[in-house]
Every structure is written in structure tokens, then in C-alpha cells.
Amino acid sequence: MTQQIPSTEPELSGVRNFRDVGGLPTVDGRRVRHGVLFRSGHLAHATEEDAAFLDSLGLHTIFDFRNASDQKLEGPDVELPGVRNVNLPLSDPADGSEFWKMVRDGEIDQLRGILGGDKGADRMIASYRTIVTERTTEHSQVLHALAEDSVPALMHCAAGKDRAGLSIAVTLLALGVEREAIVTDYLESNAKHRRYKVRRSGSSASAYSPEVMELLSPLFDARAEYLTAAFDTVEETWGSVDAYLEQALGITPELRERLRERLLD
Numbered sequence: 001m002t003q004q005i006p007s008t009e010p011e012l013s014g015v016r017n018f019r020d021v022g023g024l025p026t027v028d029g030r031r032v033r034h035g036v037l038f039r040s041g042h043l044a045h046a047t048e049e050d051a052a053f054l055d056s057l058g059l060h061t062i063f064d065f066r067n068a069s070d071q072k073l074e075g076p077d078v079e080l081p082g083v084r085n086v087n088l089p090l091s092d093p094a095d096g097s098e099f100w101k102m103v104r105d106g107e108i109d110q111l112r113g114i115l116g117g118d119k120g121a122d123r124m125i126a127s128y129r130t131i132v133t134e135r136t137t138e139h140s141q142v143l144h145a146l147a148e149d150s151v152p153a154l155m156h157c158a159a160g161k162d163r164a165g166l167s168i169a170v171t172l173l174a175l176g177v178e179r180e181a182i183v184t185d186y187l188e189s190n191a192k193h194r195r196y197k198v199r200r201s202g203s204s205a206s207a208y209s210p211e212v213m214e215l216l217s218p219l220f221d222a223r224a225e226y227l228t229a230a231f232d233t234v235e236e237t238w239g240s241v242d243a244y245l246e247q248a249l250g251i252t253p254e255l256r257e258r259l260r261e262r263l264l265d
Contacts, residue, residue, distance in 0.1 A: 010053050012040075012046070012047075012050045012053065013047050013049070013050060014045040014046045014047040014050045015040050015041060015042075015043055015045070015046050015050050015054075016040070016041035016159065016160065016193075016194055017039070017040050017041040017159060017160035017161065017189055017194040018038065018039070018040035018041075018160075019038065019039060019040070019185075019188065019194075020034055020035065020037070020038050021037050021038070021039060021168060021172070021185055022034030022035060022036065022037065024172060024177045024178075024181045024182070024185060025177065025178050025181055026175060026176040026177050026178065026264065027176050027177075027178055028176060030176075030260075030264045030265060031264065031265050032172070032175060032177065032263060032264060032265075033263055033264060033265045035057070035058075035152060036151045036152045036153070036262070036263050037146075037151065037152070037153055037155075037168075037171065037263060038057065038059075038152070038153070038154040038155070039154070039155050039156065039160055039164050039165070039168050040154060040155075040156045040160045040164070041156060041157070041158060041159050041160035041161075041164075041194075042064075042066060042070070042074050042077065042156055042157070042158050042160075043062070043077040043078045043156065044071075044074040044075035044076060044077055044078070045074070045075070046077075046078040050078070051078050051080065054078075054080055054154070055080050055081065055083075057152055057154075058152055059080065059083045059152050059153065059154055060083070060084060060149065060150050060151055060152055060153060061083070061084045061085075061086055061145060061150035061151075061153045061154075062077065062080070062083055062084070062085050062086070062153070062154045062155075062156070063086050063088060063142055063153060063154070063155045063156070063164075063167070064077060064085060064086065064087045064088070064156060064157070065088055065089065065090045065138075065155070065156065065157040065163040065164055065167060066087070066089065066156075066157050066158055066163075067089035067090075068089070070157070070158050074158060084150070086145070088138045088141065088142070090131055090135050090138060090157070090163040090166075090167070102114060103216065103219065108209075108211065108212060108215075111212060111215045111216070112215065115215040115216065115218065115219075116215065120215065120216070120217070120218030120219055121218040121223070121225070121226075123218070123219075124162075124218055124219065124223070124226050125225065125226055125229045127162070128162070128166060128226050128227070128229050128230040128233075129229055129230065129233045131163065131166050131230070132166070132230045132233045132234060132237075133233060133237060136248040136249055138167075139167060139170045139249055140248075140249040140250050140251070142155075142167060142170075142171065143170070143171060143174055143245075143249060143251055143255075143259060144250075144251075144255070146171065146259055146262065146263065147255050147256075147258045147259040147262060148258075151262050151263065155167050155168055155171075159189070159220070160189065160194075161189040161220075161222050162226075165186050165189065165222065165227070166227075166230060168185070168186075169182050169186060169227060169230065170249075171263075172185075173234075173241050173245070174245055174249075174251060174256055174259055175259065175260055175263055175264060176260070179231070182227070183224050183227055183228075186222055186224075186227050187222050187224060188222075189222040190221060190222050
């Protein structure tokens with residue numbers, strides 16, 4: 001079974017990578033309920049029309065996984081009346097503000113040095129593994145909140161691909177969603193209209209040359225190998241998804257069932 005993609009999506013001009021993850025199938029034949037769990041890139045550039053659409057979703061909580069550096073670069077989220085905003089910074093998948101400064105400002109030789117060969121992809125894989133092992137407190141907080149009262153919820157980071165992607169994946173694992181469907185949803189971030197826009201300081205053609213874009217692609221792609229590395233880390237570290245949820249995140253069978261009642265049809 002694979003994910004069923006809704007036939008229509010909202011046209012949000014200032015918010016990238018928005019989607020409802022409703023419809024994803026679980027291993028026991030249920031599906032994620034539509035209208036309760038959303039994901040996107042940051043909301044800092046949301047237009048009035050975007051904000052009106054987001055307001056119409058009846059959101060209870062917005063989880064923002066950006067750090068202070070991200071928020072300084074992009075700005076704070078648009079404020080939606082009556083919506084709780086929870087900021088839970090996760091490790092930056094590309095390793096901090098200095099690294100991103102290099103991405104924006106670095107010359108081709110510098111980019112070759114830090115991203116050439118498999119270095120870019122290896123960096124992303126390492127960061128996914130790190131988030132899984134070191135951000136258990138944050139992911140526990142998210143799942144407990146969803147089980148208690150925080151739906152409908154929207155999860156986002158900057159691009160809505162890595163930190164939000166992992167947090168959505170952890171949530172879907174807790175719901176018992178099929179692994180293939182989780183990966184399929186994750187890879188939807190590669191769609192042209194969803195992708196985070198690469199921003200470089202220079203405006204010349206050389207700043208966005210084919211070689212530069214090729215070197216940067218591992219940072220801006222959603223690649224199955226990244227998410228698979230996170231899944232493998234769970235298995236290697238805790239032995240199973242069930243053990244990870246219970247031992248690392250404190251998700252008891254009772255709380256997991258409450259989560260399923262809130263988010264599944």
C-alpha cells in the first residue's frame with residue numbers, strides 16, 4: 001500500500017511545502033485522519049490569504065522546529081489568533097549558522113571542500129542520526145502534546161523537509177503508519193512547488209551555476225537514504241520502534257492508543 005495523495009491542494013504563495021498528511025495507511029488497515037496533522041515550511045512569509053487559509057484549519061498548536069538563527073534569517077511566524085505556538089529547536093541538519101553562511105556566501109572552492117563527493121549527503125545522514133538519538137526530549141514532548149490536546153497541529157521548520165520531516169516521521173511511526181507510506185510522504189518535499197528556494201548572496205550566474213547547484217543539492221533534497229538512516233538508527237540503538245517509543249520517548253501503550261484515537265480514522 002502506498003500513500004494516497006489528495007487531488008487538490010491549497011495554493012499558498014508565501015508558505016512552501018504545505019500538506020495534510022491525512023490518508024496515510026497504517027499496518028492494521030486504518031488511516032491518518034484528514035484535517036488533524038499538517039506539515040510545511042516556515043510561516044514567516046505567509047500572505048494575508050495564506051494566513052486566512054491557515055486560520056480556517058482550526059489549528060490548536062503550531063510546532064516550530066527552527067532555531068534562533070533560522071528565525072533571524074527568515075523572521076517569526078505569522079501570528080494566528082487563538083493558536084498556540086511551540087518552539088522546539090532541533091539540531092540544524094546542515095550543522096549551524098556558520099555552515100549556512102558558507103552555503104550562502106562561499107566561493108566554489110569552499111563549497112567543493114565542504115560538500116564535494118559524498119560529503120554533503122554524509123553530513124545530512126549524520127544529522128538525521130543525531131536528531132533521532134539526541135532530540136528524544138523534544139519528540140517526546142510533541143507526541144505527549146498530540147495525545148493530550150494539541151490537534152489539529154501543524155509541524156514546520158525552515159523548509160519543512162528535515163526537522164519537520166523527521167518529527168512527522170516519528171509521529172507516523174507511533175501511529176503505526178506503513179514505513180513505505182512514511183517515506184513516500186517524505187519524498188513529496190522534492191516536488192518543484194514545494195522545494196525550499198536556494199538563496200545565495202551573489203546575483204551573478206556563477207552564484208547559481210550548475211556546479212554550485214549540484215554541490216548544494218544534497219542539502220535541499222529529500223532523499224530516502226536520509227530517512228532510512230534515521231529508521232536504522234532507531235533499530236540499532238533501541239532494537240525496535242516499540243522500544244524506542246517507550247524507552248526513549250516515554251510513550252506507553254496507553255498513551256500510544258490515545259494518540260491513535262485522536263489522529264486515526
